[in-house]
Structure formats: structure tokens, C-alpha cells
Amino acid sequence: MNSKTVIAIIAAILIALPFIGVESYPLHLVIVILIWSFAYTAWSIMGRFGLVSLGHGAFMSIGGYVTALLWNNMGLTPWLGIPVAMLLSALLAIVIGYPCFRYKIVGHYFALVTLALSEVVRQVIIATRDTTGGSLGYTPERHGEGISIIALQFSNDRIYFYYIALLVWLAGLLIWRYIDRSMSRYALEAISEDEDASAAIGVQVTREKLKVTVLSAVMTAFAGAMYCQYQMFISPDTIGGVGISLQIVFAVVVGGIYNMLGPTIGAIITLMLAEVLRIGIGTATVCVTDSICLNAAGVPLLIYGILLIVFIIFWPKGIVGAVYDAWMSRGSTTDGSGTAAGPAPAATAKAD
Amino acid sequence: MAEFTEALFSIFFVETLINGLLLGGVLALLSLGLNLIFGVVDVVWICYAEIIMLGMYTIYFLVKAGVPLPIAALAGIAVTSALGYLTHKIIIARILDAAPINQLLATGGLLFFFQGIAMVAFGIEFRNLGVSLGSLAVTQDIYLSWTRLASFAISAIVVVGLYFFLSRSYLGAAIRAISQDREIMTLMGVDTKRLYLLTSAIGGALAGLAAALLAMQYDIHPFIGLSFGPITFVICVMGGLGNMVGGFLAAFVFAELITVGGYFAELEWGYVMAFVFFVVTMFIRPEGLFARKS
Numbered sequence: 274m275n276s277k278t279v280i281a282i283i284a285a286i287l288i289a290l291p292f293i294g295v296e297s298y299p300l301h302l303v304i305v306i307l308i309w310s311f312a313y314t315a316w317s318i319m320g321r322f323g324l325v326s327l328g329h330g331a332f333m334s335i336g337g338y339v340t341a342l343l344w345n346n347m348g349l350t351p352w353l354g355i356p357v358a359m360l361l362s363a364l365l366a367i368v369i370g371y372p373c374f375r376y377k378i379v380g381h382y383f384a385l386v387t388l389a390l391s392e393v394v395r396q397v398i399i400a401t402r403d404t405t406g407g408s409l410g411y412t413p414e415r416h417g418e419g420i421s422i423i424a425l426q427f428s429n430d431r432i433y434f435y436y437i438a439l440l441v442w443l444a445g446l447l448i449w450r451y452i453d454r455s456m457s458r459y460a461l462e463a464i465s466e467d468e469d470a471s472a473a474i475g476v477q478v479t480r481e482k483l484k485v486t487v488l489s490a491v492m493t494a495f496a497g498a499m500y501c502q503y504q505m506f507i508s509p510d511t512i513g514g515v516g517i518s519l520q521i522v523f524a525v526v527v528g529g530i531y532n533m534l535g536p537t538i539g540a541i542i543t544l545m546l547a548e549v550l551r552i553g554i555g556t557a558t559v560c561v562t563d564s565i566c567l568n569a570a571g572v573p574l575l576i577y578g579i580l581l582i583v584f585i586i587f588w589p590k591g592i593v594g595a596v597y598d599a600w601m602s603r604g605s606t607t608d609g610s611g612t613a614a615g616p617a618p619a620a621t622a623k624a625d
Numbered sequence: 626m627a628e629f630t631e632a633l634f635s636i637f638f639v640e641t642l643i644n645g646l647l648l649g650g651v652l653a654l655l656s657l658g659l660n661l662i663f664g665v666v667d668v669v670w671i672c673y674a675e676i677i678m679l680g681m682y683t684i685y686f687l688v689k690a691g692v693p694l695p696i697a698a699l700a701g702i703a704v705t706s707a708l709g710y711l712t713h714k715i716i717i718a719r720i721l722d723a724a725p726i727n728q729l730l731a732t733g734g735l736l737f738f739f740q741g742i743a744m745v746a747f748g749i750e751f752r753n754l755g756v757s758l759g760s761l762a763v764t765q766d767i768y769l770s771w772t773r774l775a776s777f778a779i780s781a782i783v784v785v786g787l788y789f790f791l792s793r794s795y796l797g798a799a800i801r802a803i804s805q806d807r808e809i810m811t812l813m814g815v816d817t818k819r820l821y822l823l824t825s826a827i828g829g830a831l832a833g834l835a836a837a838l839l840a841m842q843y844d845i846h847p848f849i850g851l852s853f854g855p856i857t858f859v860i861c862v863m864g865g866l867g868n869m870v871g872g873f874l875a876a877f878v879f880a881e882l883i884t885v886g887g888y889f890a891e892l893e894w895g896y897v898m899a900f901v902f903f904v905v906t907m908f909i910r911p912e913g914l915f916a917r918k919s
Binding site for chain 1 (some may be wrong): 649669671716719720722723725726727729730731733734735737738739740741742743744745746747748749839842847851854858859888891893894896897900901903904907908
């Protein structure tokens with residue numbers, strides 16, 4: 274079976290998904306995974322070049338909140354609200370990014386500056402609680418019953434949103450591939466190796482970095498708006514703050530930062546894991562004795578943490594990267610690559 | 626404008642400034658351990674605030690079990706010191722040669738792990754130690770909480786103590802030397818592994834001390850680390866990562882910004898002001914506010 278057949282089969286399954294008896298709840302999971310996959314892909318577009326941002330929760334919040342606030346207060350349709358949010362996000366990316374790149378703030382300094390950024394946006398949302406609802410969250414107003422094209426609301430009929438999310442996710446992958454094949458990729462790879470040397474051979478360091486950062490920020494804002502339109506509820510902790518910023522980075526690290534499908538695989542694994550653990554273990558409180566009670570709600574977090582540490586130590590390239598390496602060297606060594614053959618063909622086909 | 630001037634010369638503004646100073650003492654202590662670890666081991670522990678959180682729980686449960694507060698605080702310090710030691714031994718030691726950002730992310734994984742442990746073991750309810758030392762009436766209008774005054778005093782003592790430890794003792798000299806050039810020190814026959822472990826344990830112990838002071842002032846819950854973690858990192862970076870004197874001064878700048886911002890508007894705006902100030906500072910002086918020219 275060659276790679277084209279595999280892609281065709283996967284594409285057929287994805288298109289037919291709502292019609293082959295998939296219930297509302299699994300479809301909901303798939304939609305959520307697709308939206309987050311897009312956000313993770315957006316992050317990895319800059320993250321793969323060593324520009325590790327811990328501030329993407331800020332861009333996501335801007336996407337969600339600006340769109341919802343414009344709709345509720347000014348009646349501006351999300352068709353225009355989302356571009357406005359993306360524009361604001363791009364501006365913020367320039368305001369933060371330009372001085373960072375100009376003054377060579379790199380590595381963990383860059384990570385910490387962006388971490389401060391996500392905290393600023395979260396605190397602003399909480400401080401302006403009279404308009405944004407603060408930490409209690411915010412809900413876009415319903416535009417009549419049922420489906421509203423102008424408000425981009427699709428009530429409980431998940432099929433529409435499924436196809437929208439699928440298209441957006443695909444667009445994310447195409448943008449990833451476009452960057453992967455562009456000259457910018459070589460410039461940025463050179464920059465991540467040695468900034469001074471690449472500047473010396475004529476790479477415009479600040480400009481290249483800024484381009485990819487703005488692109489990533491704009492895409493993340495779009496993901497935030499998508500999340501808002503789908504869930505019809507946003508709060509500083511569900512689409513912003515340090516927690517979400519870290520979640521974005523970690524999902525990509527687990528999936529694989531250097532492959533097109535890495536962020537998607539990361540989203541599937543982390544979100545499914547959280548869901549399975551949540552349902553399997555529940556949120557019950559189990560009392561071993563009268564005084565010692567264990568709260569199961571913390572277990573997903575605990576396992577998630579261990580998983581991340583294990584990945585960083587043993588598979589820093591992520592699952593897709595590890596499988597890809599194993600697949601590439603399968604002729605020379607007969608290791609256990611067969612056990613994880615599922616995503617391998619697709620990854621191999623699309624990796625480069 | 627008249628209102629603003631009135632607010633500026635109000636007696637409560639003086640109280641705000643003093644409270645800012647006291648908050649600065651606690652923030653300084655918070656950033657101290659993190660700064661020490663960064664200066665020596667060259668790794669940013671994103672999970673530092675979560676170690677403090679676990680220390681707070683240790684102290685809380687011991688006090689509730691009838692242990693006197695000072696002994697509970699010592700036990701808390703022992704626990705966080707062990708956590709610091711284990712963090713280095715189990716995780717950081719394996720990835721010392723990895724990219725800095727991977728090290729940062731690994732401790733980020735530890736952050737989720739610690740939060741998960743706390744949630745499983747202690748639940749998500751807010752717990753209050755319920756210890757109050759009362760307050761000191763400076764004038765008729767100004768009251769200062771003894772807890773805060775004590776925190777400030779303890780922070781100051783520890784900072785001075787650490788300064789003398791680093792500048793006068795043999796181990797302190799070794800720690801300072803290793804932060805200047807780790808490769809040469811290995812060649813000189815210094816056991817860097819042991820020094821790293823020692824530093825991590827000291828850093829952990831400082832987290833325990835901070836935990837003891839914070840447990841008296843704030844409610845304890847599994848996510849409390851997220852509320853003061855970011856401030857701690859920002860203070861360290863602003864003072865120049867690894868530069869302990871800078872971090873100490875930065876803590877006061879930051880604390881005043883937060884409390885004065887909170888005085889004129891809401892507390893969140895104080896935080897926003899402080900974070901914006903941080904970002905601006907990073908652009909003017911990327912090496913940190915108080916970094917020496919190299």
C-alpha cells in the first residue's frame with residue numbers, strides 16, 4: 274500500500290465521518306481536536322525554529338474575546354470581527370516581537386517575555402470584568418434559534434462545524450507545508466543555528482523572525498475565534514493564561530515539533546488522554562479511610578505531567594519524530610517500530 | 626486631577642507604599658531560590674512555585690495535626706529541600722546537555738505533575754491556616770500586619786545570610802565559581818554534580834521558607850502556584866537571571882508597582898502595570914534591569 278492510497282483512505286474517512294453513524298459526542302471530540310490541532314500547528318510554525326513562545330494563550334484570548342465582544346456590543350458579525358481580532362493579534366505580535374528580535378532576546382528569555390505577555394492579557398481580561406465577565410467567562414449572544422450564517426452560529430447541529438473545522442485544520446497543514454518549502458524555512462533554520470553568522474551572510478534576521486511570528490499569532494487568534502464560535506463560551510482559563518500557553522507547547526512537543534502532523538498527533542493524544550482519564554476515572558472522591566480521601570480529578574494532570582517529562586527526556590522529537598526515525602532506520606535495525614505503525618506511513622509520506 | 630493629588634498625599638498612600646515594601650520582601654525571598662538555581666545550574670525551574678505550594682500543604686497539615694508552627698515550618702523546609710534535590714537528581718541531571726528550552730519544558734511537566742499530586746491528595750478546596758499574628762498600629766490610621774512584618778524581616782535575614790554564605794564560605798565560593806565558568810571548574814577537579822545537587826537542595830529549602838511565610842498570609846489550593854509563579858520568573862529576569870542582588874532589588878520595584886497600581890485602580894491593573902513595565906525593561910536592558918555591563 275503506497276502513501277497516496279493511505280492519504281486517500283484517510284481523506285475519505287474524514288469526509289464521510291458524520292455520515293457513518295458517528296454519534297454527536299465523538300463528533301464533538303473530533304471537532305475539538307481539529308480546532309486545537311490548528312492552534313498547535315500555528316504554534317509549531319514558529320516553535321520549530323527555536324522561537325519557543327509561552328504567550329500563545331494571549332493571541333488565542335484576543336481571537337476569542339475580540340470577536341465575541343464586537344458581536345455582543347456592536348453587533349459586528351464574526352465575518353468581520355474575526356479579521357479585526359486577527360489584525361489586533363498581528364499588531365500585538367509586532368509590538369512584542371520586533372523589540373525582542375531587534376535586541377536578540379532569544380531562548381528562555383524570549384520564553385519568559387512571552388509568558389509575561391500571556392499573563393498581561395489574562396489580567397486585563399480579569400480587570401475589565403464589567404465588560405468581559407472576568408474569570409467567570411463570557412458568552413456570545415445567540416442570534417435567533419438554530420443556524421445563523423451571519424453570526425457563524427450552528428446551534429447543536431455539529432455537522433456544519435465539523436466541516437468548517439476540517440477545512441481550517443487542512444488549511445493549517447497547507448500553511449505549515451508552504452513555510453516548510455519556502456526560503457524562509459532555510460533562513461529561519463540558519464538563524465536558529467547561529468544568528469550572527471546568518472546575519473553575516475545576508476539573512477534578514479529580524480524580518481524573517483517577525484514574519485513567522487505574525488503568521489503564527491494571526492493563526493492562533495483565528496483558532497481562538499473558532500473555539501469561541503463553537504463552544505459559545507470562553508474564559509481566561511479555557512483559552513488564555515499560562516496554563517493554555519503551556520498546554521499548547523506541550524501538545525506539540527508530545528506529537529512532534531518538526532513534522533507537519535506532529536501537532537495534530539499531539540492534539541489527539543493529549544486531548545483523548547484527558548478525555549479517557551476523565552471518563553474512566555471520573556471526578557469522584559475516593560476515601561481510603563475516614564481521614565484520607567483521594568480526589569480523582571487530579572489524576573489526568575498527574576499523568577499528563579509524567580508523560581511530558583518522559584517525552585522531553587527520551588523522545589524530544591515527539592511521537593511522530595521518534596516513529597519517523599525508527600521507520601527510516603528500519604532496514605539497519607529491527608526495533609519495535611512495528612508496534613506504532615499506525616501513523617508512520619502518513620508521517621513518512623508527509624514529513625518532507 | 627484634584628482627586629488624584631488628594632489620593633497621592635493621603636495617609637493611606639503611605640500605608641500602600643509600606644505594604645509594597647513588605648510584599649517586596651516576600652517576593653524577594655520567592656525569587657531568591659529560583660535565581661540561585663538558575664545562576665548555578667543554568668536551568669529555569671518553571672515548577673518552582675509548585676514546590677512552594679507543596680511546602681505550604683506540608684505546613685498546613687502539620688499545624689492542623691497539632692504540630693507547633695515553627696516545627697511545621699522546619700518540616701516544610703525539609704520536604705521542599707528534598708523535592709529540590711530529587712528534581713535535579715531525577716530529571717535535570719539527565720538533560721543537562723539538552724537545549725535550554727527542553728530543560729525549561731521538562732520542569733513545566735513537573736509543574737503539572739505537582740498540581741496533579743496536590744489535587745489527588747488534598748482536593749481542590751481552599752484551605753486556610755488560620756494563624757494570625759495580629760497587626761501593629763503605627764498611627765491611628767496605619768495598621769501593618771505582623772505576619773507581613775515578620776516575613777519581611779525573615780526575608781531580609783535570609784538574603785543577608787545567603788550573601789555571606791556565598792561570599793565567605795568555601796562552598797559558597799565554589800558555587801560562585803561554577804556559575805562563572807562551568808567547564809573550567811570541572812577541569813579544576815570540582816565535583817559539579819555534587820554542587821548542582823547541593824544548590825538544588827538549598828533552592829528547595831528557600832522555597833520551603835517562602836512557603837512558611839505565604840501559608841500564613843494566603844489560602845492554600847493546588848493552583849496557587851500559578852498566581853505567583855509568573856511574577857517570580859519575571860522578577861528573576863528583570864534583576865538579571867542569576868544575579869541575586871538584582872533580583873532582590875527588582876522584587877521591590879515590582880511589589881511597589883503592584884501595590885501602587887492596586888491603590889489607584891484594581892489589583893489586576895497593578896499586575897498589568899508591573900508586567901508591562903517588565904516587557905518594556907526587557908527591551909531597554911535585555912540583560913536585566915540591574916545587570917552589570919560585561
